[in-house]
Amino acid sequence: SQQGEEDPQALSIQEGENATMNCSYKTSINNLQWYRQNSGRGLVHLILIRSNEREKHSGRLRVTLDTSKKSSSLLITASRAADTASYFCATDLGAGNKLTFGGGTRVLVKP
């Protein structure tokens, strides 16, 4: 099974609403990263949060990390139609820059 598992698998919201997705993982991590993928495209890095950090912000994005629960959340505030994409968490175990990706959350923002 995968190291990271996102929840929910799919999310549909209206423009202007907030979108929250969660990621759970199994083993201790060096850092956790969130990526976005538009349909049929490559991934784009959003945020990296280290194991000793609890929260990070980037524009309309807010990421939290709870290492005691082995979980992270990504919040997109005031969503826009352009936020429609799949969002993946990826865990870095600190061994050779390798990332292990979860299955992703597919977000649809309706105008």
Next chain:
Amino acid sequence: DGGITQSPKYLFRKEGQNVTLSCEQNLNHDAMYWYRQDPGQGLRLIYYSQIVNDFQKGDIAEGYSVSREKKESFPLTVTSAQKNPTAFYLCASSPRGQTYEQYFGPGTRLTVT
């Protein structure tokens, strides 16, 4: 323009043929990676390389081969031994040695019939 290029965007092959996917980067990154993505799924690591002339198997290396003769290039060959090669293939790169984000190419969609 700095970045990662993958070519071609779409590739069609007959079963039993080997096919090589190209990945080039001009970001001066030491580490490069190949991932496979199936529809509606996450990414699975095929091979990765942290330095020229060295590479390691990822989680699903069977039926694939790579080379790393130049820092800028990390081609992936999908061999006839790969039982289910139809997928979306993504190449990425990152600096080596510390915790860094990965930069992804646009991907190659391979269809084998």
